[in-house]
Amino acid sequence: MRVAPLRPGSYFLSGNAACAEAAIHAGCRFFAAYPITPASDIGERLARRFAGTEDGIFIQCEDELASMAMVLGASAAGAKSMTATSGPGFSLMMENIGLGIMMELPCVVVDVQRGGPSTGLPTLPSQGDVLQARWGTHGDYPMVVLTPESAQEMFHCTLRAFNLAERLRMPVLILSEESVGHTNEPVSVPDAHAIETVSRKMTTVPPLAYRSYEPDDHGVPAMAPLGKGYGVTLTGLSHDERGAPRASDPENHQKLVERLFAKVEAHCPQILLYEEELTEDAELVVIAYGAVGRPAKAAVLQARQQGLKVGLFRPISLFPVPEARLLELARRVRGFVVAEMNAGQFAREVERCVRPVPVRSLSSLAAVHKPEEILHVIEGWAHVD
Amino acid sequence: MSIRLYDEWPDGIGHPLDSLLRTEQLPHVWCVGCGLGTATACLLGALEELPAVRDHAVLVGGIGCTGRAVGYTKLDNFHTTHGRAIPFATGLKLADPSLNVIVFSGDGDLFSIGGNHFIHAARRNVDLLVICCNNFIYGMTGGQVACTTLPGDHSTTTPMGNLEDAFNLPALAEAAGATYVARWTSLHPVQTQRTIREALGRKGFRFIEILVQCPTYYGKYNDMDLRGMVMYLKNRAAMAEGSAPAAVPITKDRIPVGVFVRLERRPFDGRIPPAS
Structure with missing residues (x-):
């Protein structure tokens, strides 16, 4: 079975x-x-x-x-x-x-x-x-x-x-x-x-021509089956495309790590995913993710009932940071509130992207925020003007 | 398996095991006089004698001088993190039972930072051959005391002599559940290769300790040159085939060698049977 x-x-x-x-x-x-x-x-x-x-x-x-x-x-x-x-x-x-x-x-x-x-x-x-x-x-x-x-x-x-x-x-x-x-x-x-299921790319070259880390056009090396004579060689040491250690070669290492970054960068369209609620005309955007996204959405809807122009941005992919979208929002809004169950870890990522637009961190260390807590911060922000 | 004998050598002279080596990566990192070349040759020699095993062999190394050996071979090989060769190898074996998975690493890697994985893999009886090259010291990092350094011996971190006792690795392996346990030295290449060959033909968690000389550090800090180190291993080695592992600790006077344990026990495969 x-x-x-x-x-x-x-x-x-x-x-x-x-x-x-x-x-x-x-x-x-x-x-x-x-x-x-x-x-x-x-x-x-x-x-x-x-x-x-x-x-x-x-x-x-x-x-x-x-x-x-x-x-x-x-x-x-x-x-x-x-x-x-x-x-x-x-x-x-x-x-x-x-x-x-x-x-x-x-x-x-x-x-x-x-x-x-x-x-x-x-x-x-x-x-x-x-x-x-x-x-x-x-x-x-x-x-x-x-x-x-x-x-x-x-x-x-x-x-x-x-x-x-x-x-x-x-x-x-x-x-x-x-x-x-x-x-x-x-x-x-x-x-x-x-359901779409993707499987790793396997090499099409003959065993003797196979190189364990030779990247394809998207920067991703094809894998090979084991025990078939491909001589797969993988190491945690910095290495060249054959998998041979290059433990004292800064130029080779620079190239290797840049490729690792580039392969993720190249796949950002498939990776990045976020939900937006009422951000079209928003002056203030609440950013929340994971379970905090739920009270954040409730708070945004309540604020809208009060006539406050507030939206929600909820990353579902947290890293890579959706920098381009945050920058677009930053051009239109007056501020961000980042509600998260930590001391402001993602708020710093947001700050980095939206500077100089102000970012307020709403931290709760070991409990999901209540909608009222988030609403309170939204109201406080609205009354600053 | 590709056979490309000797062609990288301009004078047409090569090593008999070149067919299994990535000769373009040579020379290796090991010091002059190191025993690891002998131990590696014993493993590759045994594999050459068993082509059916060799063609599905995968080598896994950890970190340290010995851990580098696997990357010099043309076999599929994985050079993992410090101490984690055995769990990486366990993943390979469980996911593809057709592979002959061999862990080839050092005493610090397998028994200090990776000791927990060794005893649990032996307890589970994962179908692995684990070969430990024991040089009594940390070589790659420059000569620090190891869990295999004998009491009183000197190293960079035991300037007044080692205050701790050493593991008796065969006893540890047997107590944890290994089904095959042996010890040789780099001065016993024939016996070592024969024992590896025998172990490759068996199932379950198999363990072979190979004592190797490290003249650069162990020899240096304990007043032995290369010849002194070789004679140290040669003169103390004593045949103890069939002895109980508990009775084969290494002492200043005696290095018991031989095959100590041969058992049959059903290997672990990670498949959970249906509810009865």
Whole structure:
């Protein structure tokens, strides 16, 4: 028996369950993770869903260092692979996320965020890992980060994450949080045949001509099957197109890292995704993402009822930052409010893009904002004039 | 598998294992007198004797002097992060059971920073051959004490002698669940290659320790030149085939060598059986 995707229909699922189900739809057949609240139920569901199948592989690892390494190994062997964790485990995965960037191995990492730092608030939501997701592993590299506001959107984000990982040949991160992960809500599951699934590009050259890191026109190297004489050679060291270490060659390294950035840049049309509400004539734009997008939308609608010209910008892809769109909005609005469950991590990214238009950070560290809190800030801003 | 013997050498003279080497990447990073070349040759020699195994072999290395070996070969190879060769290899093997996955790395990589993965892979009985080249010291980083440095030995971080005890790696491997456990030295290339060949023909978590000389650091800080290091390994090696792993710790006087464990145990494949 093989792993079977859910039949199309309406289901009542948590964000974590929707993630597991979408992973199956996307073709994920390898899941490795270490238990951690509030992410454990993604693996629990996949262990049940993979049980009794010949193609679904589940392994509970000794730690998150192992889960990230196993996910990369499985990817190298041809599997679509995923792991899921939360803050402390995400910290442990950082080094091997960097290995995934350097080896250019597609995979999906889900961080169901909880309050930090350290052990923090294991059962409460947070968006404290935003900049860690972007810059947590050492060195310079591009990163693709998606963030859903609901179980339904988690389903779509997971599908997109796999497709982008396969297309770009790199790890793609999903930042969920406890509130999205553990809220049960209706999820519409489409027909499996109607879902677009992308698979990595495999080389068409003969084994002896294959070079492990030779990029195609989009900057993405084709992969090769193992055990077939291609001599696949991947390393975390800086390397040339053959995969030969070039550990003391600044020019070669500059070229390599610039290509990594360029391949993401080239795919921005497929990566960037955001929702806008009432921004057409807005003088003030509220920016919120993940679960905070929901109270933010309610606040914007209430403000409109008061006649305040307010709009909502909700990034669903957080990184790369939608810089061009933010700049366009900045030309028309008088200010931005960034509501997020951290001390202003994405607000700094927004500031960088919209300067000199003022940006107000509305921080809530371990609870989803109430609509009134956001509305209060909107009203305060309106009365400044 | 492509065979391109000797053609990179203008005088037509090459090494018998050139067919498995990326000769364009030579010379290698290892110091004059290092034992890693011998250990690598034993692995590649064993693979050449078993073409069916070789053609589906994948090599995984960690970080350190030994970890660099895999990248010199024409086989599919992965040079991973420090300590994570075994979990990376586990992912490869579970996702594609047709591969013969071999981890080739050092003592610091496999037993210090990566020790947790070693014991868990052995406990699970993942179908891997793990070869540890033990040089008693951290070579790549310049001669610091290791978890395999004998008590009293000197290194850059134990200027007054090592205060800690060393791991007995075969005992650790057996206790954690390895199904095949052996130890040789770089002074036993014939036995080492024969043992690797035997291990490649078996299933489950298999472990081979190869003691290699590091004249540059271990020798330097412990008053041995290359000849002294070679004689150190040669004179202390004592045949202990079939001994209980707990009885084969390395001491100042004796380095027990041989195959210590041969067991049959069903390997782990990551597939969950159906509910009964």
